[in-house]
Each structure stands twice: as structure tokens, then as C-alpha cells.
Amino acid sequence: MCCEQGGNSGRNPTAKELREAERVAALDPKLQKYHPTAVSSDPDKLAHINTYGLLPEFYVDQPFICRRCGKREIWKAHDQKWYFEEAKGHIDARAVECHSCRRTKRQPPE
Numbered sequence: 001m002c003c004e005q006g007g008n009s010g011r012n013p014t015a016k017e018l019r020e021a022e023r024v025a026a027l028d029p030k031l032q033k034y035h036p037t038a039v040s041s042d043p044d045k046l047a048h049i050n051t052y053g054l055l056p057e058f059y060v061d062q063p064f065i066c067r068r069c070g071k072r073e074i075w076k077a078h079d080q081k082w083y084f085e086e087a088k089g090h091i092d093a094r095a096v097e098c099h100s101c102r103r104t105k106r107q108p109p110e
């Protein structure tokens, strides 16, 4: 796959991308579903999720502010899909730290 370092990872979003992600995140779910950035879910792969609530039908880009350094990034819809469906993440999980803070934590302290 090419362009992995491009603007599509959510790692270094432009102001325009952040604005659009924030706009979409605030939309009514009925409208989000039809947005071009929405990624539909695979209910079979969400069977590990034991919730009284409804399973997500789709994912949309989630803008967030890193709780450690304050950097703004976007948790991309396709990354959420991977996290919940392949990595079997907890359904209430939210991105709270940016890519570089998460990477820093994995390294041993100096």
C-alpha cells in the first residue's frame, strides 16, 4: 500500500481535515452514516462485544485532543474498524493520546 505517510492516517491532520472531522462527528448519526468517510461495520466481527446498547453500524472519523501533549489528531474510521473488529477492542474505548505519545510510552525510560 502506498501513501501510508500521507494525510490519510489522521496523524498530522490539516486544519481543514480537523474542521471536517469535527463537523461530521457532530452530525446526526442518520446523516453520518451516508458521509463518504463513514466505514460500515461487520456485525459478525463485533460478536465479542457484550453490551446492552446497540452495536455500531458504522464508524466515522473522531477528532480528539491528546491528553498528554494537547496535539489534535483524528482517529480514522478505518482504524476504529480495525481496533474493534480485528484487535477486539472494548467498545467504549476512545482515542485519548496521539501517535507520538503512545509510541513514547512503549519505549523504556531513559
Ligand SMILES: [Zn+2]
Residues within 6 Å of the ligand: 066, 067, 068, 069, 070, 071, 097, 098, 099, 100, 101, 102
Ligand atoms: Zn500527544
